Amino acid sequence: MLQMPRRSDTSAQNSSVGGAAVSIRALSKRYNGLDAVVPTSVEIESGDFFAIIGPSGSGKSTLLGMIAGYIDPTAGQIVIDGRDVVPEPIYRRNIGMVFQNYALFPHLTVAQNVAYPLKIRGVPKDEIARRVAESLGMVRLEAFAARLPSELSGGQQQRVALARASIYKPSILLMDEPLGALDKNLRDEMQEEIKRFQQEMGVTVIYVTHDQQEAAFLADRIAIMRDGAMTQIGSPRALYEHPNSRFVAEFLGEASIFPLKSVSAGRAGEARQAVLEGGTPIRIRTDAEAGPGSFACIRPERVTVGPKAKALDNAFAGTVRESLYTPGSIRYRVELDGTGLSLKIRVLPQADMEFYEAGSTVDIGWSADDMSLLKE
Amino acid sequence: MKTLEKTLWSTWSRFLTCLVGAVLIGFLVPILTVVLVSFQSKSYLSFPPSDFSIRWYEQFLGNTDYQSAIWNSLAIGAASATLATIAGVCTALAVIRAAVPGAAVVSVLSVAPAVLPQIVLAIGLFPISVWLGLQGTLGAVILAHAVVGLPFPFITVCGALSSYSSRMEIASMSLGANAFQTFRLITFPMIRAAVVAGFIFAFAASLDELVLALFLSSPTTRTLPLLLWEQLNFQVTPEIAAAASVVLAVTSLLIVAAILLPRLGKDK
Numbered sequence: 226m227l228q229m230p231r232r233s234d235t236s237a238q239n240s241s242v243g244g245a246a247v248s249i250r251a252l253s254k255r256y257n258g259l260d261a262v263v264p265t266s267v268e269i270e271s272g273d274f275f276a277i278i279g280p281s282g283s284g285k286s287t288l289l290g291m292i293a294g295y296i297d298p299t300a301g302q303i304v305i306d307g308r309d310v311v312p313e314p315i316y317r318r319n320i321g322m323v324f325q326n327y328a329l330f331p332h333l334t335v336a337q338n339v340a341y342p343l344k345i346r347g348v349p350k351d352e353i354a355r356r357v358a359e360s361l362g363m364v365r366l367e368a369f370a371a372r373l374p375s376e377l378s379g380g381q382q383q384r385v386a387l388a389r390a391s392i393y394k395p396s397i398l399l400m401d402e403p404l405g406a407l408d409k410n411l412r413d414e415m416q417e418e419i420k421r422f423q424q425e426m427g428v429t430v431i432y433v434t435h436d437q438q439e440a441a442f443l444a445d446r447i448a449i450m451r452d453g454a455m456t457q458i459g460s461p462r463a464l465y466e467h468p469n470s471r472f473v474a475e476f477l478g479e480a481s482i483f484p485l486k487s488v489s490a491g492r493a494g495e496a497r498q499a500v501l502e503g504g505t506p507i508r509i510r511t512d513a514e515a516g517p518g519s520f521a522c523i524r525p526e527r528v529t530v531g532p533k534a535k536a537l538d539n540a541f542a543g544t545v546r547e548s549l550y551t552p553g554s555i556r557y558r559v560e561l562d563g564t565g566l567s568l569k570i571r572v573l574p575q576a577d578m579e580f581y582e583a584g585s586t587v588d589i590g591w592s593a594d595d596m597s598l599l600k601e
Numbered sequence: 602m603k604t605l606e607k608t609l610w611s612t613w614s615r616f617l618t619c620l621v622g623a624v625l626i627g628f629l630v631p632i633l634t635v636v637l638v639s640f641q642s643k644s645y646l647s648f649p650p651s652d653f654s655i656r657w658y659e660q661f662l663g664n665t666d667y668q669s670a671i672w673n674s675l676a677i678g679a680a681s682a683t684l685a686t687i688a689g690v691c692t693a694l695a696v697i698r699a700a701v702p703g704a705a706v707v708s709v710l711s712v713a714p715a716v717l718p719q720i721v722l723a724i725g726l727f728p729i730s731v732w733l734g735l736q737g738t739l740g741a742v743i744l745a746h747a748v749v750g751l752p753f754p755f756i757t758v759c760g761a762l763s764s765y766s767s768r769m770e771i772a773s774m775s776l777g778a779n780a781f782q783t784f785r786l787i788t789f790p791m792i793r794a795a796v797v798a799g800f801i802f803a804f805a806a807s808l809d810e811l812v813l814a815l816f817l818s819s820p821t822t823r824t825l826p827l828l829l830w831e832q833l834n835f836q837v838t839p840e841i842a843a844a845a846s847v848v849l850a851v852t853s854l855l856i857v858a859a860i861l862l863p864r865l866g867k868d869k
Binding site for chain 2: 293294315316319324328330332341342389390
C-alpha cells in the first residue's frame with residue numbers, strides 16, 4: 226500500500242513546536258441508550274494531519290467534542306503524549322480549537338481575541354503585544370488588529386480564529402468544519418493557508434469535515450465515520466484505491482458499484498472470475514473475502530473507452546446514454562448492451578480524442594486490477 | 602379595482618392610527634391628570650386645576666413620613682433588585698446553558714411571580730416571614746420584592762444568553778479559561794446590558810409594589826406606595842398627587858434608562 230509522505234518525516238525541523246501524539250483507546254459515547262460513537266481506537270502520530278469525514282450524524286463532531294473536552298465520554302481513554310486527559314477539564318488540556326462559526330468574542334477586538342489565551346495564562350503585557358503582532362502577521366491580519374470581529378469577512382474571521390487557537394502553541398489543533406461557512410473560492414484559498422500553517426507550526430491537527438475533497442487535500446490520513454464507527458482509516462490514496470466497503474467507495478469519490486452473485490475460488494490478490502447479479506461474467510481483483518452482499522466496484526477514470534478497450538480483462542460493447550464535456554474532463558454514462566448495467570466514466574480530454582455523443586455505440590473495458598471487491 | 606383597494610387600505614390605516622391614538626390617550630390622561638392636579642394651591646383635588654403652585658411638593662419634601670418612606674423604598678428597591686438580579690442571572694445560566702433537568706419547570710417558576718396574583722404571594726409569604734422572625738423588618742419586604750422582581754432579570758438574561766451560541770463559552774474554555782474566568786471575561790460582558798435592564802425593571806417593580814408591602818411591613822418600614830395608600834384612606838390632598846408624580850417621574854426615568862443603556866453599550 227502506497228503512503229503519502231507524513232508530516233512526522235520532517236517534524237525534526239520543527240522540533241521546537243512539535244505536535245503531540247494522540248492515542249484514542251476504546252472511546253465511546255452513548256446518548257439516551259443510543260451509540261453516538263461506538264468504542265473507537267485510533268493512533269494519531271505527532272505532527273499528523275488527521276481528517277475525520279463522514280455524513281452528518283456519523284459521530285465525527287461528538288468524537289472531536291470528546292477530545293476537546295466539552296463532551297464527556299461514556300468510556301475509554303484519550304491519551305495525549307502519554308497522559309490520559311479524560312479526567313481533565315477542557316481548560317487544562319492545552320488544546321487549540323477552531324469552530325465552524327469561528328466563535329470569536331464579539332465584544333473584543335481582533336487583537337484582544339488573539340491575546341485572550343495569553344491573558345488567561347498570565348503572560349506579561351509586553352510579551353502579549355509582541356506575540357499577538359507576530360501571530361496576526363502569520364495570518365496576514367496586522368492591519369485589522371483594532372477591528373471588531375463583526376467588521377471582518379468570513380475568511381478573515383477564520384484566520385483570527387486560527388491565530389487565537391494557536392498563539393499559545395497548543396500541541397494539538399482541533400478543527401470542526403472550519404471552512405463550512407465559506408464560499409468555494411475562499412475555501413480553496415483557506416485550505417492552502419491551513420496546510421501551510423500546520424506545516425510551519427508542526428502541530429498535530431485533527432480536522433472534522435464532511436467534504437471529502439477538502440479532507441483529501443489537507444490530510445495525511447483520513448478516517449471515514451459511519452454510524453459512530455470508523456469504518457476505514459488510511460491515506461487519501463489508500464482509501465480511494467482500496468476502499469474496504471461500499472460505503473467508503475461511494476463516500477470518497479465516484480464509483481460504479483454492482484452487486485456480486487458469485488466469485489470463483491482463488492488466491493488473494495489474483496484476478497478471478499466472478500458473476501454479477503443478473504448473470505454478467507466479469508474479472509475482478511480480490512484482496513478481500515467475498516461473501517453474501519459483496520459488490521464489484523470500478524472508478525470512473527479507470528474505464529477505457531474506444532478500440533483499445535477490447536484487449537482488457539473486462540470488455541463490453543455499450544451505448545452512450547449521457548455525455549458531458551466539462552473543463553478538464555469528459556463524463557459519460559454508458560449502458561452495457563444486453564445487461565441493463567450502467568457505468569459512470571470519466572476520461573481526460575486529449576487532442577485527437579473522439580467525443581461520443583449520446584446514442585453512439587462504443588467499446589469500453591477495464592482491467593481486473595482496477596475492479597475491487599467490496600463488502601456492504 | 603386598484604384605487605378601491607388603495608382607498609380601503611388608507612381608510613383602514615387611518616382607523617388603526619386613531620385607535621392607537623385613543624388607547625394612548627386613554628392611558629396617558631389619568632397619568633397626566635395626577636401630574637396636573639399636583640401643581641395647584643387648593644387643598645383638595647380639583648380638576649381642571651385653576652392655578653399653578655409647587656406648595657404641595659414643598660410640603661411633600663418637608664414631610665418626615667414621606668422622607669422615611671422614600672428612603673425605605675429606595676433601600677428596599679436597591680436590595681431586592683440586587684438579589685433578584687443575582688438569582689435571575691444564575692437561574693438563566695442554569696436554564697439556558699447548563700440544560701439542567703427540569704429546566705422548563707424552573708423557567709415557569711421563575712416567571713410565575715410576574716403573572717400570579719400578588720395577593721396570593723402575600724398571603725403565602727406572611728406566615729413564612731413570621732416564622733423566620735422577619736415580619737415587619739426591611740428584610741421581609743426585600744425578600745418579597747426580590748421574588749416579584751426575579752422574572753425581569755431572568756427574562757432579559759435568558760434572552761441575551763439565547764442570542765449567542767454556547768460555543769462562545771466552550772471556545773473560551775478551550776483557550777484555557779476556567780468557568781469563573783469565562784463568566785467574568787466572556788459571558789458577563791455579553792449579557793451586561795440585559796443584566797442592567799433586568800435590574801432596573803426589578804427596581805421599578807419594587808418601587809411601586811403595594812400589596813406585599815401592605816402585608817409584610819411595619820410603620821417603620823413603610824414604603825412610599827404604602828404611605829400613599831394610607832394617606833388616601835385618611836385624607837385626599839394634592840400632596841398625594843405630588844408624591845405620586847415623583848414616583849411616576851422616577852419610574853419613567855428608570856424605564857428610559859433601561860431602554861437607552863443597551864444601545865449605549867452597543868456603540869462602545
